[in-house]
Amino acid sequence: MQPRSSRRSIVATGRTHRPATRSRGIPEATVARLPLYLRALTALSERSVPTVSSEELAAAAGVNSAKLRKDFSYLGSYGTRGVGYDVEYLVYQISRELGLTQDWPVVIVGIGNLGAALANYGGFSARGFRVAALIDADPAMAGKPVAGMAVQHTDELEKIIEDNGVSIGVIATPAGAAQQVSERLIAAGVTSILNFAPTVLSVPEGVDVRKVDLSIELQILAFHEQRKAGEGAAAAAAAGSLSDDEDTGTGAAPAAALVPPAGRAAATSRKGNPEGDVPAVMPA
Structure with missing residues (x-):
């Protein structure tokens, strides 16, 4: 065998x-x-x-x-x-x-809102991934049609994987159930997992896991939005401060205004004297 x-x-x-x-x-x-x-x-x-x-x-x-x-x-x-x-x-x-010149049967476990959306996604079949089964732990979901397929109970998981030769599993369960589901998938022969559950899976060597966490992506976008808002506020504050200085005349004073009269006289008397120590014209 x-x-x-x-x-x-x-x-x-x-x-x-x-x-x-x-x-x-x-x-x-x-x-x-x-x-x-x-x-x-x-x-x-x-x-x-x-x-x-x-x-x-x-x-x-x-x-x-x-x-x-x-x-x-x-x-x-x-x-x-x-x-x-x-x-x-x-x-x-x-x-x-990428291995897309052949058929890859896939099972989706967890047919809530996200799982149902994935089941209805046409991009899988267009890329060579055939959804072989939809699986859920809720007995009330068993037999319900989703994306033209009847949902099957998790009790049938191992048999479904065996019968369809599945090596890729998609997990769309709540976080608390994801690890146990991954262990059952792996024990049944699945060696690649696409994980949508908001948790990190512990898997043995030789099993590939790709994680998709939409909330993390949104948090990263929120960080960038907050930074852009902060930079915009700082720029606006700087522009407002400059405008206030110009209106009140409190901006930078001319350099000559900062030199005391005595200093200006001394500076004038040194013009033309390369040494700078003795006035160019001696007093009588």
């Missing part, structure tokens, strides 16, 4: 999958940018754009062109001088590298 992990890959794709990214030694930072390039390239492809320069593609992806060219060198794609990159070929290259 085949090992379970190998059997699961064959069920899902018809062949054993060997991740190209790790065997080629592509840096994780580059892997994280590949979906950005793919999104920009897909938009170009939909507009029937045949080629794109590194500068244009970098701008569309929000990176600098030197970094883009370095990233593409890991894929063995260097473009053509004066022409740029072939859009369709790059779409294929990046899709292959």
Whole structure:
């Protein structure tokens, strides 16, 4: 009998999958940018754009062109001088590298508001991720249709993963339930988890976790907004202070006004005397 992990890959794709990214030694930072390039390239492809320069593609992806060219060198794609990159070929290259040329069954655990929204998100299927099952711990949710699928109870979790050859799980449960759900997913054979629960999961080596916390992103935006507001208030206060000084005449006085009369006379008497110690014209 085949090992379970190998059997699961064959069920899902018809062949054993060997991740190209790790065997080629592509840096994780580059892997994280590949979906950005793919999104920009897909938009170009939909507009029937045949080629794109590194500068244009970098701008569309929000990176600098030197970094883009370095990233593409890991894929063995260097473009053509004066022409740029072939859009369709790059779409294929990046899709292959990300494993998107095959079907990936996914389960979503936790069908509350967020889980239901994820179930209805069309971007999963467009990128090769097929939602195989929707799972929830609430018995009242069992059998209810969400996004055209009947929600199944968590009692069926292990069987669902086994039957569908699932290796990717999405957790959209409350924070308190997320760790236990992750442990059950991993025990059933899931090796990659997308975690939307506002908590940090503890997983064994060999299990990949990507965390999405919307509240953290909003807090970061709030920090930047507060800083911008503070800078704006400081600038307004400085401008108001300068305006008040000009209106009341309390601004900086001319340099001559700050020199006492005796000092001005002494300074005048030294004009033309390079030594500065003896007046230029001696008194009679």
